Amino acid sequence: MAVKFEQVAAVLGKLAEEVANKKEWLVELDSAIGDGDLGLTMDRGFSALANAASEYSEDDIGKFFMTGGLTFNKVAPSTMGTLVSTGIMRMGKEWKGKTELTPEDVVAGLKAAANGIMERGKGQLGDKTALDALIPAVEALEESLKSEEMREALKKAHQTAVEGFEKTKEMQSKLGRASWFQEGSIGKPDPGAGLMTVIFSVLAKDDLL
Amino acid sequence: MKKFVNDPKNFTREYVEGVAAAHPDQLRLLDDALSLVRADSPKDGKVAIITGGGSGHLPTFLGYVGYGLCDGVAIGDVFQSPGADQIVAAAEATQSGAGVLFLFGHYSGDVMNFDMAAEILEMSDIESKTVLVTDDVASAPRDNWQKRRGVAGLFFAYKLAGAKAEAMGSLEEVARVAEKTVAATRSMGVALSPCIIPEVGKPTFEIGENEMEIGMGIHGERGIRRGELKPADEVTAELMDAIINDFPLDSGAEVAVLVNGLGSTPLEELYIVYRKIDQLLGDKGIKVYRNYVGEFATSMEMGGFSITLLKLDDELKELLDAPAQSPFFIQPGPGGIAGGR
Incomplete structure (x- = not known):
């Protein structure tokens, strides 16, 4: 199975829809421990990215994601917006010159995104950030692909992201604005990790990849 | 607001x-x-x-x-x-x-x-x-x-x-x-009153009528201690001690001094602060090569000031003396206005 830009654009379209659907939920999560703008900025960012994808006339997937990072950041310059933009750009670097993606490429792109987010945000696993859902999900995807088809592997990755998100409830924020809440952040899940569950829920949809 | x-x-x-x-x-x-x-x-x-x-x-x-x-x-x-x-x-x-x-x-x-x-x-x-x-x-x-x-x-x-x-x-x-x-640069500030971010519409923090906060950041970040407001000379001496000990600066050192108002502190008060800085440095045998007094980095209408010292050597002195001009800052070159730009 190889993914072409057409399918990537379809995924990004669905992702923009799903983030819009979950906007209020993300705002609620973020209002509990942040400044509450996560839902709004992510809605703006993913919708701009989907628009750019629908207007993209080439087939170089890497090139699209490289410029897509900047497109996203322009409308979402918040901290999370910058981290997501970095992830998008790193996927672009990883997929440079590629017109189709194998399952291994997808894993490599997601890993590059996770590493970029870790580097830029200076975060680690356990800091109660998006990484606590993203990293285990990517690891689950890579592991499942050894014995299963892409479809099943993406479902496992989604499930793992949700579990990672749930686990952030018990963690104490060590980074960003949420860290100002210190112990007060315990009991509330991380909104960035919540966003990752939305992304993986779209990747795991039956009719997309 | x-x-x-x-x-x-x-x-x-x-x-x-x-x-x-x-x-x-x-x-x-x-x-x-x-x-x-x-x-x-x-x-x-x-x-x-x-x-x-x-x-x-x-x-x-x-x-x-x-x-x-x-x-x-x-x-x-x-x-x-x-x-x-x-x-x-x-x-x-x-x-x-x-x-x-x-x-x-x-x-x-x-x-x-x-x-x-x-x-x-x-x-x-x-x-x-x-x-x-x-x-x-x-x-x-x-x-x-x-x-x-x-x-x-x-x-x-x-x-x-x-x-x-x-x-x-x-x-x-x-x-x-x-x-x-x-x-080679060290700063420390003290705040007397908060500022108001227009989009927020209310003060960024609360502070008592007779209180000051030593070490507060330019966005209202928490400082080192909050206490009773003291006379200008005492506050200045406290900030200078912290800065000088952080270097440390010995007798014979040359520095540039920057006294910066945080937004609503009158120039008169900044010069009362500069007067004390000049005395303190003189007592320690530290030479003031250049000084700047005014508003350089404010926090909207926050009340307070900061002191910055830059320890100089020949290279830094020459660069500090070079002319500069922006809408907010003009410094003539060594030859004065005519010799500058």
Whole structure:
């Protein structure tokens, strides 16, 4: 199975829809421990990215994601917006010159995104950030692909992201604005990790990849 | 809230448009990004120094775009980082192939956006280096000084790196001067009253009528201690002790002194502070090579001041003496106005 830009654009379209659907939920999560703008900025960012994808006339997937990072950041310059933009750009670097993606490429792109987010945000696993859902999900995807088809592997990755998100409830924020809440952040899940569950829920949809 | 604003949402764009309208001979507002660049940029073969940060600190940051200073600035909303796209736009409009130095205060949002801008520039083969200003003694202990916040000491970094770039120093040299300046700069502030962010509409913190907070940051970050307001000489001595011990500075050292008002402190009071600084340094045998008293890095209408000392050597003295001119800061060259620019 190889993914072409057409399918990537379809995924990004669905992702923009799903983030819009979950906007209020993300705002609620973020209002509990942040400044509450996560839902709004992510809605703006993913919708701009989907628009750019629908207007993209080439087939170089890497090139699209490289410029897509900047497109996203322009409308979402918040901290999370910058981290997501970095992830998008790193996927672009990883997929440079590629017109189709194998399952291994997808894993490599997601890993590059996770590493970029870790580097830029200076975060680690356990800091109660998006990484606590993203990293285990990517690891689950890579592991499942050894014995299963892409479809099943993406479902496992989604499930793992949700579990990672749930686990952030018990963690104490060590980074960003949420860290100002210190112990007060315990009991509330991380909104960035919540966003990752939305992304993986779209990747795991039956009719997309 | 009592302020001269229109819709608070437009605060940043409107004041930037005002600055651009007032100084078209010196500054150019970019079309599609809220960034200002020198009107005479790009300058062939010159390293472009790009700074940026949130609004609310005038003359920092945009006030230091000019001759012998920075080349461009990316402007964020009040106390918010600018976006990476604004930084990239400022860099692209001013660079001429000699490289770009990102020079700004150490705040996580700004670091992220400048890092991202560097990554984007790298894709178009534009070389950049980053130097963070970390001068606020109150924000982290000495052995962790690179984690400190950037405050009024930004001015010295702009002035000296700017002079080096104007003298056509290479990117390596300009970055080295910026790093050397930051390592030789220490600041500490004290706050008496909060400021009001237009979009928020209420004071950023509460403080008692007879209280002061030593070491407070320029966004109202918690300082070292809060206590009863003392006479100016005592407050000045407390800040100076902290700064001098942090270096440390010995008899015979030469320094530049910056006394900075945080927004609503009268110049008279700043000069009462300078008077004491001059006495204290004189007693210790430390020579004041140059001094600057006024508003350099404010926090909207916050009451209070900060003191910055820059320890000088011959190289830094020469760069400090070089002429500079922006809409917010003018320093004639060694020959005075006629010998300057």
